[in-house]
Amino acid sequence: MPEASSTKLASTADFDRRDLDWYIDKVVQLIVFFAGISAIIFIIGIFIFITMEGLGFLFEDFTFKEFFLSPFWEPSDEDAPEYGILALIAGTASVTGLAMIVAIPFSLGAAIYIGEFATGKVRETLKVLVELLAAIPSVVWGFIGLSIMNPLIIDLFDVPVGLNVLNAGIILGLMAAPIMTSIAEDALKAVPDRYREAAEALGATRWQVIFKTVLPAAKNGLLGAVLLGVGRGFGETMAVLMATGHAVNIPGSLFDPVRALTATIAAELGETAVGSPHYQALFTIGIFLFIITFLINLTADLIVRGIRKG
Amino acid sequence: MFAESDLNARNKRVQGLFRMLFLMMTVLLIVPVAIILFTLVSKGGSVISIDFLFTNPTDGMTAGGIFPALLGTVWIVAVALLASVPLGVAAAIYLNEYAGDNWFTRLIQLAIINLAGVPSIVHALFGVGAFVIFFGFGTSILAASLTLAIMTLPIVIVSTRESLRAVPQAFREACWNMGATRWQTIRRIVLPNAISGILTGVILEVSRTAGETAPIMFTGAAFFLPFLPQGVFDQTMAMSLHLFVVATQVPGVPEELPFGVALVLIAMVLIMNSISIAFRMYLRGKKKW
Amino acid sequence: MVNPNTNLNVEAEQVPVAEEAPVKLEINDLTIKYGQHTALKGVNLEIREHEVFGIIGPANAGKTSFLKSINRMDTFDSNMSVEGQIKFNGLDVQNLNNIYALRSRIGVVFPLPVGLPLTIYENVALSPRLRGINSKSELDIIVERCLTRAALWDEVKDRLNSLGSLLSGGQQQRLTIARALSQDPDLLMLDEFSIAVDPVTTMRIEDVLKELKKDMTIILVTNLVQQARRLADRTAFFLENECVEVGNTEDLFTGEVKDQRTRDYVEGKFG
Numbered sequence: 001m002p003e004a005s006s007t008k009l010a011s012t013a014d015f016d017r018r019d020l021d022w023y024i025d026k027v028v029q030l031i032v033f034f035a036g037i038s039a040i041i042f043i044i045g046i047f048i049f050i051t052m053e054g055l056g057f058l059f060e061d062f063t064f065k066e067f068f069l070s071p072f073w074e075p076s077d078e079d080a081p082e083y084g085i086l087a088l089i090a091g092t093a094s095v096t097g098l099a100m101i102v103a104i105p106f107s108l109g110a111a112i113y114i115g116e117f118a119t120g121k122v123r124e125t126l127k128v129l130v131e132l133l134a135a136i137p138s139v140v141w142g143f144i145g146l147s148i149m150n151p152l153i154i155d156l157f158d159v160p161v162g163l164n165v166l167n168a169g170i171i172l173g174l175m176a177a178p179i180m181t182s183i184a185e186d187a188l189k190a191v192p193d194r195y196r197e198a199a200e201a202l203g204a205t206r207w208q209v210i211f212k213t214v215l216p217a218a219k220n221g222l223l224g225a226v227l228l229g230v231g232r233g234f235g236e237t238m239a240v241l242m243a244t245g246h247a248v249n250i251p252g253s254l255f256d257p258v259r260a261l262t263a264t265i266a267a268e269l270g271e272t273a274v275g276s277p278h279y280q281a282l283f284t285i286g287i288f289l290f291i292i293t294f295l296i297n298l299t300a301d302l303i304v305r306g307i308r309k310g
Numbered sequence: 311m312f313a314e315s316d317l318n319a320r321n322k323r324v325q326g327l328f329r330m331l332f333l334m335m336t337v338l339l340i341v342p343v344a345i346i347l348f349t350l351v352s353k354g355g356s357v358i359s360i361d362f363l364f365t366n367p368t369d370g371m372t373a374g375g376i377f378p379a380l381l382g383t384v385w386i387v388a389v390a391l392l393a394s395v396p397l398g399v400a401a402a403i404y405l406n407e408y409a410g411d412n413w414f415t416r417l418i419q420l421a422i423i424n425l426a427g428v429p430s431i432v433h434a435l436f437g438v439g440a441f442v443i444f445f446g447f448g449t450s451i452l453a454a455s456l457t458l459a460i461m462t463l464p465i466v467i468v469s470t471r472e473s474l475r476a477v478p479q480a481f482r483e484a485c486w487n488m489g490a491t492r493w494q495t496i497r498r499i500v501l502p503n504a505i506s507g508i509l510t511g512v513i514l515e516v517s518r519t520a521g522e523t524a525p526i527m528f529t530g531a532a533f534f535l536p537f538l539p540q541g542v543f544d545q546t547m548a549m550s551l552h553l554f555v556v557a558t559q560v561p562g563v564p565e566e567l568p569f570g571v572a573l574v575l576i577a578m579v580l581i582m583n584s585i586s587i588a589f590r591m592y593l594r595g596k597k598k599w
Numbered sequence: 600m601v602n603p604n605t606n607l608n609v610e611a612e613q614v615p616v617a618e619e620a621p622v623k624l625e626i627n628d629l630t631i632k633y634g635q636h637t638a639l640k641g642v643n644l645e646i647r648e649h650e651v652f653g654i655i656g657p658a659n660a661g662k663t664s665f666l667k668s669i670n671r672m673d674t675f676d677s678n679m680s681v682e683g684q685i686k687f688n689g690l691d692v693q694n695l696n697n698i699y700a701l702r703s704r705i706g707v708v709f710p711l712p713v714g715l716p717l718t719i720y721e722n723v724a725l726s727p728r729l730r731g732i733n734s735k736s737e738l739d740i741i742v743e744r745c746l747t748r749a750a751l752w753d754e755v756k757d758r759l760n761s762l763g764s765l766l767s768g769g770q771q772q773r774l775t776i777a778r779a780l781s782q783d784p785d786l787l788m789l790d791e792f793s794i795a796v797d798p799v800t801t802m803r804i805e806d807v808l809k810e811l812k813k814d815m816t817i818i819l820v821t822n823l824v825q826q827a828r829r830l831a832d833r834t835a836f837f838l839e840n841e842c843v844e845v846g847n848t849e850d851l852f853t854g855e856v857k858d859q860r861t862r863d864y865v866e867g868k869f870g
Contacts, residue, residue, distance in 0.1 A: 015700045016690060021729075022697050025491035029408060035397050036404030039421040039467070042460050046428060049439035109335025117329055128587055129340055135583040136343075136576060137521025138430075139550045143557050143572050144346050177339055205321045207328040228427070235429025237524040238550075242558060262431045262524075269434075269528050274443065286435040290428060297427035301420060410677055484713040484775075486675060488726050488782055489703025498725065503716050598716045599764040 047290060054283030057083075061277050062284065073248045073264065075278040083281045085288070090250045091258030095240055096233035098169025098254070103177040103229055108222065110177070111184035116210050127182075134178035138238040145171040145243025159255050163245035166254040171243050172233045180229040187221020187304075188214060220303050227300035231293050237262040261285050350573050357570025371534055371556055372563050376571060378538055382451075382546030383578075385539055386526060387519045389455035390462065395512055397459075398466025405467070406474040407482075407496055426464035430524040433461045437529040452542040454530025461525055462515045469511020473504040478599065503598065510590045517582035521575065523550040533559065549575045620647040622686075623786060623816045624669065629683035631664045631673075638664040642683070642842040644835060651812055653831025653848060654820045655864070660837040662820045666788045669818075670705045671698045688785070703730065706779025706815075710791040712771035714763035715778075719746075719755050722763040722774055726782045741781055748811070749777035750803045769800035776804065780811075787811065788818045793826065805830060824865055828852050836861045 051058075061083060070084025114126050145167050153162030191214050199213040215222070237260075245257025246267065265282045272279040365375035409415040437457030447453040477500050485495040531548040533555050539546040553575055557568040624646040631639040639661030646652045654662050664679075671692055673679040685692045687701065695701055703726065715722050723742045732738060742759070746752040751773040755766075763774050772792060779787060789808075793801040808817060808830055821827050827834050827848060834848040836858075844851070844861045856862045863869060 015704060016696050017700070018697050019700070021491055021494060022699060025493045025699075028493040028496075032400045032404035032408060035400030036409065036418055038397060038401055039418055039425055039463065042463070043421045043424050043428075045440065046432065046436040049444065050432065050435045053435070053439045053443075106335050106339045109332045110339050113329075113332035113336045117332060126336060126340075131587065132580055132583055133340070133343055135517055135521075135579055137523070137550055137579055139521065139523040139553050140572050140576050143553055143568060144350075146557055147568065148346060148349055174339075174342060181339070205325050207325050208321075210328075231427050235427070235432070237429060237431040238554065242554070262429055265431045265435065266524055266527060269438070283435055283439070286432050290432050293427050293429055293432075294424055297424050298420065301423055480709075480711070480713045481715055483672075483675070484709070484715060484778075485725075486672065487670065487702060487705075487707040488729070488778065489699045489701070489705075490725075490729055491699050494729055498729075499715060499717075598762060599714075 047287075050283050050286045050290060054280050054287055056275070057277055057280030057284050061281070067284070071248075071250055073259075075268070075272075075281055081277065083277075085261065085264075085285060087248045087250050088259055088261045088264055088285070091244065091248075092234060092240075092260040092262070094165050094251045094258055095168045095172055095244060095260060096230060098165060099172035099176055099233045100226070100230060102170055102173025103180055104226060106173075107177040107180035107225070107229070108184055110181045111188060111222075111225075112210060112215075114181070115185045115188035116206070116214065127185075130178045130181050133174075134182070136175075138175065138236060139242075141171050141175050142239040142242030145239060149243065153255075157255065161245060161257065163243055164255050164257045165244070165251050167245075168240050168243040168258075168260075169254075171239050172236055175236065175239060176229040176232050179232060180225045183225035183228055184218075184222050187218040187225060190221060191217045224300045224304035227296055227303070231296040231300070234296065235262060235289065235293050236260075237266050241266050261289055347576075350569055350576065353566055354569030354571075354573035357566050358573060362570060363574070367534070370562075371560050372567070376549070376552060376574065378535060379547040379549045379552035379571075380574070381538060382531065383520050383549040385451050385542075385546055386455050386458065386530070386548055387516055389451055389542055390458040390519050391512065391516065393456055394459035394463050394466055394515065398463050399470050399508060401463075402467045402470035402474060403496060406471050407492060407500065422464045422467055425460065428461075430461065430522060433457055434525045434528055436460075437525060442529055447543065449528070449532075449545055450530050450543045451539055451546050452530070454526040454546075454548075455542070457525045457529050458519050458522055461522070462518050465515045465518060466508075466511055469514065470504070470508045473507025473511070474500060476507065477503045506589070506593050510586050510593070513582055513586035513589065517579045517586070520582070521550055521579050523548075523554055527551060549578070620649060622646070623648045623650075623688065624818075625684075625686040625689075627684040627686075629665070629668065629681070629685060631661065631668055632680045632682075633664075633676075633678050637840055639668075639837075639840050639842075644842065644845050646816060646818065648816050649812060649814075650832045651808065651817045651819055651830050653827035653834035654818065654837055655822075655824050655827050655834060656837035656843075657864070657869070658822070661840045662837050663790055665837070666707070666790055666818065666820060669786075669788065670702045670707065671695075674698065703782055704785045706776075706782050706784035706787040708772070708775050708779055708787070708789040708792045710794045712768055712775050712795060714766050714771040714774050716762060716764040718760045719763045719766070719774065720759040723777050723781045726778065745777040745780040746774075748780055748807060749773045750807050751777055769796045772796045772800065773804065776807065784815055786816045786818065788820070790820045791822050793821070793823065801826075824852075824867075836864060838864065 066082065066084055069086055070082060071087040071090075072082040072084045073088060074082045110126075110130070114123055114130070118126055146163070149167045149171060150162035153159065153164070153167055195213050195217055196209050199209045204212065240260040241263035244260060244263065246259050246263060247257040248259050249256055251258050265285055268278070269282050272282065362375045363380060364377050366377055368374035405415065405418065409418070434457065437453055441447045441453035441456050442449055481499050482495050485499055486492075490498070526548055530545055531551040532545040533551070535545060535547050549571070553568060553571045556563050556571055622645050626642055626644050629639065629642040630637065642665065654665065656662055667673060667679070668681045669685060669687070669692065673681050681693070692698070692701060715725065717725065720742055723745050724738045727738055727741050732741070743752060746755065751770060754770060763771065766774060772795065776792075792804060796804070805826070808819070811817065819827065819830055831848045833846065834851055835845040836843045836851065838860060844856060844858050846856070850856070851861060851865055854862060
């Protein structure tokens with residue numbers, strides 16, 4: 001190979017030299033490492049910044065008893081402001097709870113149909129539809145609650161106002177269902193085909209295979225899907241702001257208006273002075289939301305990871 | 311014999327019944343949305359026109375078009391992408407090409423999952439505390455976009471990582487054996503073969519970013535502005551917030567106006583998503599190895 | 600097909616073929632582990648310039664790990680640890696400043712062919728490009744020469760712009776060889792290259808290797824003992840994570856062995 005020898009490095013000692021590409025590789029490695037840990041930095045950053053803004057309240061006006069056990073959220077009362085989030089928690093919980101009652105059966109049913117029954121084109125189409133459903137922005141869902149569900153509920157149930165637990169619960173359920181469906185379908189897909197084949201070889205019918213073999217095998221993944229749905233409902237802001245009626249209230253029926261934790265921040269942050277107790281109290285709600293969703297996501301992740309290992 | 315075929319027939323019936331039941335559930339999940347979309351189109355369709363898209367709102371936002379909001383959303387999305395795409399792609403490269411399977415990597419993954427799971431209003435609080443106040447960007451496109459960039463970072467990371475993972479390991483090893491550095495291998499073999507998958511994720515992120523409201527309410531989006539933004543330190547109107555405003559905050563808005571705004575917003579988002587899905591299907595059909 | 604060189608030296612066990620040739624690769628007490636599992640232990644051998652060095656032995660004997668330790672692929676496998684000394688051109692490969700430069704001088708051909716998802720042309724031009732050669736005319740020459748030497752040029756010269764990853768298995772294996780040659784390597788390592796290749800292609804590649812020997816040192820790991828006999832000047836027999844024996848290839852096949860196991864393996868009694 002005579003003409004190639006020009007490209008061949010002259011001596012053995014020479015080839016061991018670090019060249020530009022060697023240094024570029026090191027630099028890139030450093031850059032992508034910092035990008036990689038950015039997610040950790042951001043999560044810590046979120047916690048630090050919202051804690052910093054809420055700290056004043058935590059040290060001065062905050063009492064555990066009032067904050068978590070008082071149903072009165074009256075931060076703008078000039079004489080005796082009260083910062084109780086019990087009613088807000090009740091609002092969030094009631095709406096999320098109803099949403100799960102709506103979403104769990106439908107999303108699991110849809111996941112089973114898409115994952116176990118549907119084939120070919122039908123299956124592809126349904127998956128695309130579910131994905132598109134998940135893409136509808138929450139403010140649009142809120143608007144739907146406000147302008148379509150509201151009159152519908154007034155008509156159907158003969159109540160004066162249709163912005164209440166029922167409205168927000170259904171809206172939130174419809175919002176959470178597509179995400180839960182696709183995660184649940186992933187969980188079903190993760191069950192190896194040999195389980196199904198083994199059960200079918202024993203003469204089990206399709207639905208027996210699903211109920212006795214597939215669902216038990218996928219139960220952790222399905223639980224993870226439900227938990228992520230709960231986290232989603234818990235953290236949803238615009239839709240619950242627009243569809244709940246936004247009244248501080250511990251609900252006694254489906255037709256009571258309520259107010260959610262997230263919606264309270266969204267509605268009031270713009271009207272408070274930076275650094276005021278009210279402003280800081282809203283950030284304290286933010287800390288609470290952050291911790292709760294963190295725990296929900298952590299649990300869901302541990303559960304889902306559990307099946308992958310098993 | 312007879313008993314067994316009876317049992318078979320019964321099993322068949324039960325199976326058919328269950329199949330129907332699950333089909334019904336799937337349909338019931340989709341039908342309300344179809345009805346809703348139909349209502350949006352029938353009530354808001356009459357509002358939509360070229361004028362509506364390209365003129366300013368008038369009469370205290372009770373008439374006129376949505377141009378400043380549309381343009382503002384483009385601004386916000388563009389700046390958010392400029393921040394999140396390079397960062398997210400680099401993070402995914404780290405996770406897929408460099409990181410080992412250890413506790414540290416799992417910690418990063420947990421952080422990513424949580425970043426996606428933290429409520430959008432908490433991201434908004436972070437945006438206010440960090441970008442608006444601490445870094446002194448004020449309420450501006452920059453603050454809003456950075457807030458959204460962090461919030462949607464997991465979308466880019468996860469979709470990029472998936473497309474990197476789809477490139478067979480044998481290609482990397484072949485390159486390494488030839489003396490290519492990790493970066494040369496990534497740049498010449500891995501990224502070119504993952505780029506279309508990454509693009510799919512980016513389109514998805516655009517759609518998500520365009521629809522978000524809570525994170526931009528206090529960081530950069532304004533209810534109404536008489537002028538268009540000139541740079542990233544200006545405030546701007548945005549489609550999502552505009553829908554919230556005309557639907558809840560402005561008295562005397564004609565009934566069909568918010569439907570029109572909602573229709574434009576949902577069309578933007580669904581078109582983006584459809585492009586992303588179509589792109590993905592096209593790629594699946596195209597084999598390179 | 601027996602190499603005439605080896606024939607002359609059949610009797611001279613103490614004086615191996617290329618005694619005068621300089622040492623290309625010197626292995627001292629090499630031990631390779633994956634976690635707790637030992638893949639290879641206590642290997643000592645020398646490979647000389649312009650020699651075809653065969654390595655035979657059953658599966659999982661440590662042959663592939665041996666190759667990986669030479670071009671330092673252990674850096675990509677956190678589980679793999681290498682002890683002992685490997686000297687390439689007199690340099691200790693464990694203590695190099697730039698292992699990428701080391702790898703660029705060692706061509707590797709895998710058991711399963713890997714056509715990169717680039718055009719056929721770019722598959723072969725990749726290594727020169729990595730070395731900084733970007734001129735079209737220079738690349739054209741290299742691509743044609745390497746494809747010709749790998750006995751693939753005639754089949755692909757009219758479709759250099761189609762994807763290398765979509766060629767047939769036999770063609771991809773020759774493309775892999777062409778790519779290895781484009782590195783202009785000092786050392787070519789082939790790891791059971793004929794596993795996924797039809798017999799005709801195997802014979803063509805073997806002829807290619809006989810030619811290449813003039814320009815480089817070749818390590819040929821093979822699961823076919825007769826292939827080692829056809830090509831290798833000297834051969835090592837690896838068994839159960841040890842190097843049982845190293846000797847002139849012809850000696851191993853004519854029964855001049857130190858270890859009974861070598862004879863049994865060569866005669867096909869196990870493996």
